[in-house]
Amino acid sequence: MRILKNGLALAALLVSLQGSAQVPEDGLTSRELGIRLDVPSSQAELIARGEAVYQYWCNTCHGPEMLKPGTAALAIKYRGELPAALTERTDMVPEFVELMVREGISMMPFFRPTEVSDADLYALTAYLTSNSGD
Numbered sequence: 863m864r865i866l867k868n869g870l871a872l873a874a875l876l877v878s879l880q881g882s883a884q885v886p887e888d889g890l891t892s893r894e895l896g897i898r899l900d901v902p903s904s905q906a907e908l909i910a911r912g913e914a915v916y917q918y919w920c921n922t923c924h925g926p927e928m929l930k931p932g933t934a935a936l937a938i939k940y941r942g943e944l945p946a947a948l949t950e951r952t953d954m955v956p957e958f959v960e961l962m963v964r965e966g967i968s969m970m971p972f973f974r975p976t977e978v979s980d981a982d983l984y985a986l987t988a989y990l991t992s993n994s995g996d
């Protein structure tokens with residue numbers, strides 16, 4: 863199911879990339895822009911990169927184990943109404959993830975662009991929103 867969904871997202875992305883390739887904005891196609899921003903060219907690559915960023919920066923606090931401070935805090939916050947592990951959430955939107963990562967909250971530190979680059983954050987939001995309904 864997930865493979866199918868990623869496949870569909872990839873197909874949609876390829877169609878949109880193809881479309882935009884014919885209408886370059888500001889002299890750059892979105893593919894050229896993606897390369898310039900160091901953004902992977904396919905949705906599957908983007909999500910894989912986001913997962914790697916998550917494992918490196920977030921999993922220590924947000925891994926599925928209840929002993930992890932982020933997971934424990936969210937278990938208390940949502941009392942079972944939403945999953946405590948971020949990777950199991952289906953309600954994530956990019957703006958919320960970006961805000962939390964750049965501003966921090968409570969005992970969660972904020973992350974600077976020198977730690978989590980804008981391109982890494984973009985990949986991270988793709989990963990964390992990949993379960994969200996479209």
Ligand code: HEC
Nearest residue numbers: 919920923931932935936958959962963967968969970971
């Ligand atoms: C040092 C531990 C720690 C690290 C590292 C950490 N977080 Fe958190 N995070 C927390 C805690 C604790 C909370 C809950 C704060 C609260 O609301 O009390 C939280 C909350 C969040 C929330 C809000 C969820 C909600 O529904 O309220 C998001 C989104 C989030 N973190 C994403 C991330 C991402 C993405 C990373 C990696 C870049 C990350 N966090 C790294 C500890 C951490």
